[in-house]
Amino acid sequence: MTLSAAAPAEAGVKIDHWTAESGARVNFVESHALPIVDVAVEFAAGSAYDSREQAGLGRLTLAMLKAGSSRYSETEASRRIADAGAQLQENFDLDRAGFALRSLSSEAERKAATQTLADMLQAPLFPVEAFEREKASAIANAREAETQPDRVAERRLYALMYPAHPYGFSETPDTLASIRREDVERHYRSCYGAARAVVTIVGDLDRNAARALAEELTSRLSKGTDPALAPVAALPAGATLRVAHPSTQSHVLLGAAALARADPDYFPLFVGNYSLGGGGFMSRLLREIREKRGYAYSVYSYFRPYEREGPFLVGLETRRDQAREALELARAVVGEFVKHGPTEAELKAAKKSLVGGFPLRIDTNHKILEQIAAIGFYRLPLAWLDEFPARVEGVTLAQVRSAFARRIDPEKLSIVVVGAPD
Amino acid sequence: MVPARAAFLALTLVSGAQASPHEFTLANGLRLIVKEDHRAPTVVHQVWYRAGSMDESPGTTGVAHVLEHMMFKGTRRFGLGEFSRLVAEAGGRDNAFTSTDFTVYHEQVHRDRLPLVMQLEADRMANLVIRPEEFAREIKVVMEERRRSYEDRPRSLLIESLLSTAFAAHPYKWPTIGWMEDLENMSWRDARDWYKHWYAPNNAIVVVVGDVDPQKVLAWARRSYGALARKATPARKTLAEPAQRGAKRVTVKAPAELPYVRLGYKAPVLRDTAKDWEPFAISLVAELLGGSDAARLHQVLVRERRVATSISADYEMVSRGPGMVFVEAAAAQGRSGAELETGVREVIAGVAASGVSAEELNRARVQLLAQLVYKRDSFFAQALELGELEASGLSFRDADRIAGRLKEITVDQIRAAAARYLVDDGLTVAVLDPQPLNPRPASAVVPRVKP
Numbered sequence: 001m002t003l004s005a006a007a008p009a010e011a012g013v014k015i016d017h018w019t020a021e022s023g024a025r026v027n028f029v030e031s032h033a034l035p036i037v038d039v040a041v042e043f044a045a046g047s048a049y050d051s052r053e054q055a056g057l058g059r060l061t062l063a064m065l066k067a068g069s070s071r072y073s074e075t076e077a078s079r080r081i082a083d084a085g086a087q088l089q090e091n092f093d094l095d096r097a098g099f100a101l102r103s104l105s106s107e108a109e110r111k112a113a114t115q116t117l118a119d120m121l122q123a124p125l126f127p128v129e130a131f132e133r134e135k136a137s138a139i140a141n142a143r144e145a146e147t148q149p150d151r152v153a154e155r156r157l158y159a160l161m162y163p164a165h166p167y168g169f170s171e172t173p174d175t176l177a178s179i180r181r182e183d184v185e186r187h188y189r190s191c192y193g194a195a196r197a198v199v200t201i202v203g204d205l206d207r208n209a210a211r212a213l214a215e216e217l218t219s220r221l222s223k224g225t226d227p228a229l230a231p232v233a234a235l236p237a238g239a240t241l242r243v244a245h246p247s248t249q250s251h252v253l254l255g256a257a258a259l260a261r262a263d264p265d266y267f268p269l270f271v272g273n274y275s276l277g278g279g280g281f282m283s284r285l286l287r288e289i290r291e292k293r294g295y296a297y298s299v300y301s302y303f304r305p306y307e308r309e310g311p312f313l314v315g316l317e318t319r320r321d322q323a324r325e326a327l328e329l330a331r332a333v334v335g336e337f338v339k340h341g342p343t344e345a346e347l348k349a350a351k352k353s354l355v356g357g358f359p360l361r362i363d364t365n366h367k368i369l370e371q372i373a374a375i376g377f378y379r380l381p382l383a384w385l386d387e388f389p390a391r392v393e394g395v396t397l398a399q400v401r402s403a404f405a406r407r408i409d410p411e412k413l414s415i416v417v418v419g420a421p422d
Numbered sequence: 423m424v425p426a427r428a429a430f431l432a433l434t435l436v437s438g439a440q441a442s443p444h445e446f447t448l449a450n451g452l453r454l455i456v457k458e459d460h461r462a463p464t465v466v467h468q469v470w471y472r473a474g475s476m477d478e479s480p481g482t483t484g485v486a487h488v489l490e491h492m493m494f495k496g497t498r499r500f501g502l503g504e505f506s507r508l509v510a511e512a513g514g515r516d517n518a519f520t521s522t523d524f525t526v527y528h529e530q531v532h533r534d535r536l537p538l539v540m541q542l543e544a545d546r547m548a549n550l551v552i553r554p555e556e557f558a559r560e561i562k563v564v565m566e567e568r569r570r571s572y573e574d575r576p577r578s579l580l581i582e583s584l585l586s587t588a589f590a591a592h593p594y595k596w597p598t599i600g601w602m603e604d605l606e607n608m609s610w611r612d613a614r615d616w617y618k619h620w621y622a623p624n625n626a627i628v629v630v631v632g633d634v635d636p637q638k639v640l641a642w643a644r645r646s647y648g649a650l651a652r653k654a655t656p657a658r659k660t661l662a663e664p665a666q667r668g669a670k671r672v673t674v675k676a677p678a679e680l681p682y683v684r685l686g687y688k689a690p691v692l693r694d695t696a697k698d699w700e701p702f703a704i705s706l707v708a709e710l711l712g713g714s715d716a717a718r719l720h721q722v723l724v725r726e727r728r729v730a731t732s733i734s735a736d737y738e739m740v741s742r743g744p745g746m747v748f749v750e751a752a753a754a755q756g757r758s759g760a761e762l763e764t765g766v767r768e769v770i771a772g773v774a775a776s777g778v779s780a781e782e783l784n785r786a787r788v789q790l791l792a793q794l795v796y797k798r799d800s801f802f803a804q805a806l807e808l809g810e811l812e813a814s815g816l817s818f819r820d821a822d823r824i825a826g827r828l829k830e831i832t833v834d835q836i837r838a839a840a841a842r843y844l845v846d847d848g849l850t851v852a853v854l855d856p857q858p859l860n861p862r863p864a865s866a867v868v869p870r871v872k873p
Contacts (some may be wrong), residue, residue: 031462034798044681066715075721081784082716083867085792104792133724137731140755145681147859155683211762246677246859247574250568281506282492293504294562297570317570349511362800419574 012361012386013259016207016370022194024218026375029202029368034104037203038369039114041121041217042091042098042377044227045191048166048307054169056171056177059136061187062090062097067130070123072302074130077116086113095229095307096377097191100281100369105204114213122186122220129138131181139176147171150317153418154252160414161255161311162341165232193224200373202365232257232309240415247419250323251315254330258312261305261378263401267391269312272400274350275342276334277301277314280347284333289316295326301334307378312408320421327417335410354390443818444636445807448642450652451624453645455808455818456636459801465536465632466801468528468541471810472627473620474596476522476661482612485601487520487864488564489616493527494518495556497549502556507541512538522598523742524813530802533633537642543628544646547621557610565606568599576676576748576854580684584852587672588686592663594743610762622653627812631805663688663744669846671853678856680731680757684750685766688848689737691745695820695827701739703839708737708747709771710778710786711837718782719749722769729757729765740814759853772810774844777837791830 016028043150050057066088068074087102097123103113155170162168169175199214235256244249251334259269270278277285277300289299299316314334318326342350361367362385375384443457509516512813516539518793528743529539569695572578582597589595600608628647630639692701712719712735723730733751749770753762797803808818 035795036799050772059532068734074725078715080503082714082789083820085788085795087792089795102796104795133728136755140680140731140752142800143755144752147679147856227663230468279510281503282510290563291559294559295566297563297567307793319569320565342428349507352515353510356511356532356535358513360513362532363464363801366799 013368013372015375016210018211020194020199020214020218022197022218022221024194024197024199024214024221025376026199026201026210026214027372027373028200028207029243030206030210030364030422031202031368032204034365035204036365037103037105037110037201037205038100038102038288038365039213039217040091040098040100040119040200040369040373041117042096042164042198042200042220042373043192044095044196044307044377045097045187045306046093046095047169048094049157049227050169050228052166052169053175055169055175056111056138056142056182057179059092059171060134060176060179061184061191062092063134063138064126064131064184064186065099065120065124068125068127069119069138069351070118070125072116072165072254074127077120077183080112080116084109084112086119093306094310102366110205114216118216119218120221121192125182126184126188128181131184132199135176135179138171140175142171142173142176149245149247149249149383149418152243152245153253153285155250155314155418156243156418157255157414158311160236160239160241160416161257162232163236164283165257165308167232167306167308167310171299172317188253189222191224192221193308194221195224195226197221197224197328198373198376200369200376202369202372213390219222231309236414237410238412238414240417243416243418245419247319247373249317250320250420251317251418252327253416254334255311255313256413257281257309258407259303259326260309261307261374262380263305265407266305268399271347271350271354271392271395272342272404273301273303274345274348276337279353281348282353284337285314285316285330288333289326290328293329295322295325295329299330305310320419323417323421327415331410331413334408334413340406341397341404344397347395347397347400347420349394351395352390358389424574424841431651433648441550442822445818446640448623448644448648450648450650451628452643452647452650453812454640454814455629456634456639457629457804457808458634458636459631459804461613462801463533463633464530464801465533465630465634466528466530466805467536467539467543468526468629468805468809469547470627470629470813471620472625473525473616473812474521474523474742475596475600476593477620477658477729478593478596480596481604482608483596483604484564484598485608485612485616488561488605488608490520490525490527491564492552492557492561492613492617493546493550495553495560496551497546497550499545500542505546508542508774509539514539520598520795522594526809527804528802536630536634536639537646538643540628540646544650547623547626547647548650550612550617550621552617553611553667553685557613561605561608565602568602568605570794571599572597573602574849575680576595576674578683580674580852583672583674584684584686584850587670587852588688588746588850589744590666592661592743600771605669608797609749619656622655623647623650624652625655627809629805629812631801631808637766639735639783661743666848669849671851673853673855675855675857678854679857680755681753681757681762681856682751682854683759683766684748684852685763686852687747687844687845689745691748692739692742692816692820693822695816699827699831699835700839700842701745703831703835704737704745704747704843705739705790706783706786706828707773707804707836707840707844708746708829709789710782711773712749713786713789716785718773719751719766719769723751723765727765729752729762733766740810742814748865759855763851770840770844774837774840777833777840779809780833783831783833783836787828787831791825794825801829
């Protein structure tokens with residue numbers, strides 16, 4: 001068996017960028033290999049723009065966009081999408097709210113699908129009946145979530161990590177119950193303006209068609225204002241929350257606010273985390289907790305960067321009676337890593353894997369859409385993907401150590417154990 | 423409807439432009455299927471073993487999956503952890519999954535690294551070392567996996583109970599991950615025996631999709647897999663499920679809030695792509711009942727009657743064993759499991775009794791045909807399709823015939839298929855009976871104390 005040097009990066013993804021008449025930002029990647037068009041339209045309207053009292057308003061507003069617009073009733077809209085063979089997916093996270101539409105590129109199908117999406121985004125009616133139904137459904141799902149140990153753990157951890165920031169808000173039956181239809185209308189007016197919109201188009205259409213499509217999707221939006229999201233205040237002192245639950249496993253999460261998307265520490269933390277808990281069987285957490293002791297099936301760490309400091313998170317699930325040992329071990333592994341960083345050999349292996357695996361990050365239209373949508377939303381350089389391998393390659397041991405030491409204080413991690421041992 | 427016609431046209435053009443896969447059989451019986459796709463400089467490599475949980479016996483349920491875990495534990499040539507290290511350093515991603523029907527190992531790599539992963543897979547096809555102490559650790563990991571995926575997930579427990587109720591004899595009655603009691607009693611020798619029986623080149627299909635030259639892949643396959651010896655695999659008994667004579671039901675009590683039901687109707691699967699029509703009709707029925715927001719179940723039960731918060735239908739027409747149409751639904755707030763079940767069964771009975779409109783059929787058809795196009799965005803999805811057809815006793819060539827057969831199905835056939843299969847005689851209903859969490863009161867934040 002021979003192992004050659006890391007494969008060279010192939011010709012990158014060519015992004016065409018412009019601003020629509022409305023002010024919405026547009027990124028386009030032309031690709032005619034398949035008769036498919038993928039479109040994402042996203043707004044700075046994620047859960048970070050909810051209030052604590054009405055947490056869940058953003059998600060409900062997004063769901064209500066599908067419930068009827070000036071040209072199409074809810075039923076007509078869903079039939080038009082289906083009749084065109086298209087697929088419409090809601091995207092919602094802390095920062096972003098919007099839709100991804102996948103359609104055939106043949107003209108009649110594409111136009112039927114995009115016209116429907118355009119009307120949803122720009123002329124929603126928020127019918128009363130549909131609002132009551134969606135609200136009841138959201139409340140029911142929130143109640144269901146309160147019975148699911150993984151969902152409970154995540155919700156409680158975010159509240160601990162972000163005691164004063166909207167990233168820590170979470171929807172409950174009570175916050176949802178307080179939402180009225182007027183709140184949805186107001187939220188739509190304030191969050192779905194062109195200044196907060198990013199359109200991403202990938203696939204089988206030419207530039208002129210892409211321009212026309214971006215106009216169709218945004219020209220009727222209000223102008224809107226670009227929001228400023230509150231910064232995350234200083235880290236809370238670490239606390240441990242134990243929540244009773246009859247589950248057979250304890251769900252253990254550790255985390256802290258750590259990294260924003262456009263942060264200079266992005267690459268050192270991303271590369272470093274590969275060796276800590278991001279690189280599967282190559283990571284210390286998996287080796288110590290799963291391979292050596294059989295404590296867990298899944299154990300990992302990740303950084304999830306957002307507009308403001310997104311979380312660093314470590315997670316595992318283990319049989320209740322060994323939860324204490326597993327948690328202490330996870331803390332020890334993180335503590336040791338923050339103190340000393342990865343070894344030279346670990347860093348080298350991480351870089352090899354991440355650089356060599358770069359082509360796998362952009363080998364489908366769907367993956368390209370997600371990458372470009374993030375570049376557009378977070379205003380990253382258009383060359384971000386092209387530079388990715390070199391940026392990974394350039395990370396030094398000193399940078400990883402320094403970034404972890406500055407960003408992660410093992411003593412200040414928030415910890416949640418759901419299904420805690422008695 | 424005009425859009426439907428136009429979609430057919432586009433789809434015809436699409437299938438014409440696609441390269442057809444190459445097929446090779448090595449002297450030792452290993453089958454190799456290679457599909458060229460040069461959209462990206464990457465490649466997917468999958469090894470399919472025709473051995474899944476349906477080949478297990480009572481008492482050792484879960485062993486196919488346990489062996490899958492052990493396959494990452496080292497061979498006579500490569501020590502513990504070497505497999506994953508070599509794939510990772512090559513920038514690759516690797517994993518595996520076990521189903522009722524087969525066990526699949528897969529890697530995604532830059533095209534230059536294909537020879538490496540072929541060599542590694544060929545090595546562990548014949549040279550695996552199962553150490554008792556490694557087995558003892560890994561079986562604990564598998565039990566944690568079972569706790570995580572089943573014990574603490576009421577809706578997964580419901581699927582498990584549905585299957586164990588629906589099947590009287592067929593091994594689909596036990597879960598692929600195995601019963602916890604069987605995992606507790608499993609020995610490293612069970613895993614070793616499983617490996618000895620089923621892991622052979624003549625029981626494997628290798629599927630490669632991506633930016634490759636098929637002749638080069640064949641040459642690499644001969645050098646790696648070609649060196650392995652053919653071996654006898656156990657005789658396979660025909661596994662038949664006796665006819666069901668009336669509806670069955672099962673209730674699962676577990677901590678949850680919303681009542682939830684899952685229905686399973688026994689149905690045929692595809693055995694002869696040219697002659698069978700029922701599986702295509704049933705695929706369309708499942709789609710038009712529960713494939714999207716526009717489908718009948720969602721329209722009636724979520725939007726109009728507000729009995730459900732979510733609902734979907736599912737049917738896999740390619741399978742080694744018997745088929746089943748599944749419908750799952752979660753109740754809306756304040757609605758009972760009984761109301762939910764009644765609603766679902768009424769809508770389904772409506773299709774069986776009165777059929778569907780041409781518009782509904784066309785909508786479902788366009789959705790399924792478009793999904794065939796979307797599948798082509800992913801090398802992995804393409805490889806899955808080819809491997810599944812082959813491992814289920816069909817031909818990879820059937821992939822190109824499916825669209826044509828779907829286009830032929832008529833509204834009369836839809837009604838006939840629904841009237842024959844979506845009826846109580848072959849139905850199993852599984853109902854989740856939500857139990858209160860009843861948490862002990864103590865749930866408190868405590869400040870961290872330095873140790």
